[in-house]
Amino acid sequence: GPCARSSLLLTLTHNLSLGRQQPASRGVHQHKSEEMASLSLLSRRITQAAMPLVQMGLPVAARNYATISLQSPYKGFKLNSLPSETAETNRDELMHYFKEMNIIRRMETSASEAYRAKLIRGFLHLYSGQEAVCVGMKAAFGPDDELITAYRCHGWAYLMGCSVGSIMGELFGRKSGCQEGKGGSMHMYTKKFYGGNGIVGAQVPVGAGVALALKQLNRNAVCYALYGDGAANQGQVFEAYNIAKLWKLPVIFVCENNKYGMGTSAERSSASVQYYTRGDYIPGIWVDGMNILAVREATKFAREYALANGPIVMEMETYRYHGHSMSDPDNSYRTRDDIKKVRESNDAIARVRSYLLEHQFADEAELKNIEKDIRNDVMKQIKDCQAAPFPALEDLYTHILKDEKATNVRGCDVLTWYSEK
Secondary structure: OHHHHHHHHHHHHHHHHOOOOOOOOOOHHHHHHHHHHHHHHHHHHHHHHHHHHHHOOOOOOOOOEEEEEOOOOEEEEOOOOOOOOEEEEEHHHHHHHHHHHHHHHHHHHHHHHHHHOOOOOOOOOOOOOOHHHHHHHHOOOOOOOEEEOOOOOHHHHHHOOOOHHHHHHHHOOOOOOOOOOOOOOOOOOEOOEOOOOOOOOOHHHHHHHHHHHHHHOOOOOOEEEEEEHHHOOOHHHHHHHHHHHHOOOOEEEEEEEOOEOOOOEHHHHOOOOOHHHOOOOOOEEEEEOOOHHHHHHHHHHHHHHHHHHOOEEEEEEOOOOOOOOOOOOOOOOOOHHHHHHHHHHHOHHHHHHHHHHHOOOOOHHHHHHHHHHHHHHHHHHHHHHHOOOOOOHHHHHOOOOOOOOOOOEEOOOOOOEEOOO
């Protein structure tokens, strides 16, 4: 049983470590160097000795890693090399990804239910299906990297530091929201995260500007400027490409190609759907956006490239399960069977689940308990934020000026003026 296996491994570890004696009198640095070399050798011996247990299919504590084949995850444009088609990972990483992706999907599912119940009004663009893109990219970020995206931004807001409760509070228009109920679904911000932008494609040149700031401040960081396939034909996107290349800006242009714009397939809207080649004079890489490890490795690659050479284009081919927004009937340009097929054969969360099970990092019961805990936690945060008040009328004319109060703010007509108290 498990106890016997653990005892066996401990005995194995003890026996392998016998004969390691402390040196009588060595220099501190020499002693540390030999100790590290000895520990490294011991670790290798433990792993080698444990292999028979692994081959027997037993859950061995030392087996906390995996090398996973990514199955043709990349295509390159004007690049001399591509990321490796294998990825190293371990239980802790995969469990973290599994949890983060499930939190985002549960949050978005709850938001869709609240919208149908008329608890959320206005526009609502959901990220369900695309979780591998944001979680995989974030896993490759440097500490000072910054990001700007379009209006399908809830998952990114969460990963960049907003709590589920503050995001849902914002959707409900409550004072507890991450923008105190004044931004709504499309306008969420936090440190190093510039939104959430409602104008199609407008965030891309802003992202180039953020990269310019990073360069001028001599930070070892990049800016990720995300946009969808529907925005890929915007003129301002190509203007941003041009200035980024001229000034060698550390910016990564990321096209989240979820196959459909507002109600049109990519093939009907774009003369070329190879979005990773659209930078012309800027290199590009196509990535399987449904594979979190492929996304992570490609982002590491692109980040290293951008810091050394300037802009690069990434195309993340992914899929959205909901309509363009909640007001999109989503039945005139694809069928329910189309969505069901992707859910059953290529779901991003299901892929991570299969990695965990296949490599015996977790069992089905543990994963189901995690999903249950996430569901309960999200529901609790939603309940708490719904108890928060709505913003006061006076809040309409705050957050206009920095470090001073706004005066003579015009209302809805020329006869109405306000001043911040």
